[in-house]
Amino acid sequence: GAVVSQHPSWVICKSGTSVKIECRSLDFQATTMFWYRQFPKQSLMLMATSNEGSKATYEQGVEKDKFLINHASLTLSTLTVTSAHPEDSSFYICSAVGFGSYNEQFFGPGTRLTVL
Amino acid sequence: QKEVEQDPGPLSVPEGAIVSLNCTYSNSAFQYFMWYRQYSRKGPELLMYTYSSGNKEDGRFTAQVDKSSKYISLFIRDSQPSDSATYLCAMALGRGYQKVTFGIGTKLQVIP
Numbered sequence: 001g002a003v004v005s006q007h008p009s010w011v012i013c014k015s016g017t018s019v020k021i022e023c024r025s026l027d028f029q030a031t032t033m034f035w036y037r038q039f040p041k042q043s044l045m046l047m048a049t050s051n052e053g054s055k056a057t058y059e060q061g062v063e064k065d066k067f068l069i070n071h072a073s074l075t076l077s078t079l080t081v082t083s084a085h086p087e088d089s090s091f092y093i094c095s096a097v098g099f100g101s102y103n104e105q106f107f108g109p110g111t112r113l114t115v116l
Numbered sequence: 117q118k119e120v121e122q123d124p125g126p127l128s129v130p131e132g133a134i135v136s137l138n139c140t141y142s143n144s145a146f147q148y149f150m151w152y153r154q155y156s157r158k159g160p161e162l163l164m165y166t167y168s169s170g171n172k173e174d175g176r177f178t179a180q181v182d183k184s185s186k187y188i189s190l191f192i193r194d195s196q197p198s199d200s201a202t203y204l205c206a207m208a209l210g211r212g213y214q215k216v217t218f219g220i221g222t223k224l225q226v227i228p
Contacts (some may be wrong), residue, residue: 004159041124043204043220044160093159105216107152107159 003027004096006108013084014116021079021111023094029074030096034105035067038091050077084115119143122205122219131228135192139219144188144206146217149181151190154202154221163203164190189190195226 003005003026010072013019023033032051036044048069050056055067077096081088091112122139129135137151147168152160164179166172166188172179176189188207192199202221209215 003199043120044218046215064211089169091157095159104150104162104165107161110157110159112157 001097002106002109004094004106006092006094006111008111009109010112010114011115012116016083016086016112018080018082019084019113021081021092021094021113023077023079023108025075025096025098025106028096028098030077031074031099032079032097033071033098034095034097035069035077036095037108038093044093047079083086083115084113086115089115090111119203120207120219122129125220126223127224129195130224131193131195131197131226132225133201134211134224135190135224137190137192137196137203137205137222137224139188140186141188141207141217143207143209143217144183144186145209147183147210148208149171149188150206150208150216151177151179152204152206154204156201160204170204174188195224197226197228200225 005024007022035047037066038044047062048056048058050069050071052071052074071077091110093110095107120141133176150165151163153163154160165179166179168179169183176193180189202223204221206216
């Protein structure tokens with residue numbers, strides 16, 4: 001149980017385009033989903049916290065207009081990187097917390113974004 | 117000073133060795149401590165979690181938390197090549213707090 005999927009697993013796009021990444025909890029309903037970014041040889045950095053039906057809470061320094069988060073249901077959250085630039089190239093990982101699981105975040109496999 | 121300090125390694129050990137992985141932290145309010153394993157190009161998977169100080173054992177893995185020293189450890193007994201991965205420590209203010217702070221991760225290689 002507690003499986004989280006992400007789609008796509010990798011994407012290459014041109015500078016200036018927008019990219020959407022999906023995060024789904026497959027076998028449980030997620031009260032909260034988190035979006036992280038991981039640069040090479042760096043730790044996971046929380047970008048935003050997303051609750052179903054409400055606006056996402058962004059961490060300091062993360063542009064909410066650039067990284068659009070939509071949490072449409074208890075099993076789906078999407079991250080859209082708008083007007084992507086090469087410096088946005090990174091590994092984007094989502095995680096989900098189920099009802100009653102408190103801090104036990106279950107992570108997706110990640111999406112590697114490369115912006116040319 | 118970072119909230120969580122973790123040696124990135126890499127750490128190379130022979131198969132069968134006991135591995136010790138450690139993290140220190142600065143925020144004494146942290147009460148919930150976790151260890152994640154992350155294989156290359158994959159998302160982290162939760163290995164163990166501990167609430168407050170003490171030890172927890174699960175198979176070949178033992179997690180220790182010493183809140184007085186702000187020091188946590190993960191021990192792996194009889195290490196296997198399949199244990200080769202990056203191990204991230206993580207911590208939170210408490211069970212009711214979902215924001216988790218991660219260490220940078222220690223890359224472990226177990227050599228057959």
